[in-house]
Amino acid sequence: MTAMARAATTSDAFNAIAEPQRRDILALLRTGERPVTDLARELGMSQPQASKHLRVLREVGLVRFRGAGKQRLYGLDARGLRPIHEWVGGFERFWNESFDRLDTYVQELKQTQQEE
Amino acid sequence: MTAMARAATTSDAFNAIAEPQRRDILALLRTGERPVTDLARELGMSQPQASKHLRVLREVGLVRFRGAGKQRLYGLDARGLRPIHEWVGGFERFWNESFDRLDTYVQELKQTQQEE
DNA sequence: CAAACGCGTGCCCATATAGGCATATGATGA
């Protein structure tokens, strides 16, 4: 256990929503529960793909499902998004300031360029 | 270009803040600008580590720096967090509903357990 | 009971990290 790679995607909601397709799934589920196949079709991904993403979302608690015949209806459980909203919200006053700061900033030192 | 791995961490803010240490850096920078070494020390990470995380944050535009002598003062540019806040905010009414839904849910089908 | 359907998994591949370390770069000052 010397070197570590990126934190497991299943570790928390932050990681779970870092993947675009998973964000799409969550967004679509706001409309209501859906079986895997439907989700896959509506979002243009393969069934295995959908299942895998759903698994991650399930493991961090952002979705849940209930069996419905041979299908599994997945539904949203947005509670896990709240902590994220709050964390990001902690920067709210900064993204407003930013502009001003940046201006002062730019004038302040026109040349200490921050290229790539 | 057949198989793809996770989206590059440098691709967007969502990925950038998926890493805990980077979130720590952003949080610390709310206090004000800081040179790399300070950041590293205050957050208990190596200098190279700090530099690397700062690079990612820089590439997605969440931080910027200005040269100050032989140092580089890194500062927060939270504007990039706004889109995230808005995306997550789009689920706000759901994380309140969730509880109720979940209750109904639980009673509704006590046994279609969603284990592991 | 067999065929069909809906899902979840295992396996293989190509990538993209995080970290630790050593070293290249830049800027500053003697």
Add this chain to the structure above:
DNA sequence: TCATCATATGCCTATATGGGCACGCGTTTG
């Protein structure tokens, strides 16, 4: 110009994906 301080990078390793595919399983139907 050279030594020094502050950072940025390159390299190597162990992991963790994300996708495609084939297949195993449980449920439903015929």
